[in-house]
Amino acid sequence: MYRRVNSGRFIGLTTLLIVIVMAVFTWVMYGMAQQVFTMTDIMQDLNESIKTMVGTQVSMAKDMHDMNISMVTMNGTVTEMNQSIGSIGQNVGSMSDTMTNLSGAMNNMAANMNRMTYDIGQTTYALSNPMSYMWGNAFPF
Numbered sequence: 001m002y003r004r005v006n007s008g009r010f011i012g013l014t015t016l017l018i019v020i021v022m023a024v025f026t027w028v029m030y031g032m033a034q035q036v037f038t039m040t041d042i043m044q045d046l047n048e049s050i051k052t053m054v055g056t057q058v059s060m061a062k063d064m065h066d067m068n069i070s071m072v073t074m075n076g077t078v079t080e081m082n083q084s085i086g087s088i089g090q091n092v093g094s095m096s097d098t099m100t101n102l103s104g105a106m107n108n109m110a111a112n113m114n115r116m117t118y119d120i121g122q123t124t125y126a127l128s129n130p131m132s133y134m135w136g137n138a139f140p141f
Helices: 008-079 085-128 132-136
Strands: none
Touching: 008 085
């Protein structure tokens, strides 16, 4: 009826169970740490994408300012159209160059927005499913 709790088998079994539970806990904590590491990388990539986007926006603002100057010049030239048709041709060419630069800036901004959207999607996935990486694979690394 009475069983001793300090018998060799009981202590050995209890120690084995504690080791197993601690191993599982350590594995879970390691997987969570890997997710935090992945999230940190994604956030750094997002930061770089935002920096690039800001640079593109500054360039686009300069291009828009240049285009505004060109349009003011073109407006003055149109007013003087009766005097010089040749001047109008030169200013339209200048505006065309500015529009080409603006198109390039818009393409760069679209590419940066695409990268930022991808990074935000990765971050959202990592934040909303922190254990999916661990449970979806045989090993958490």
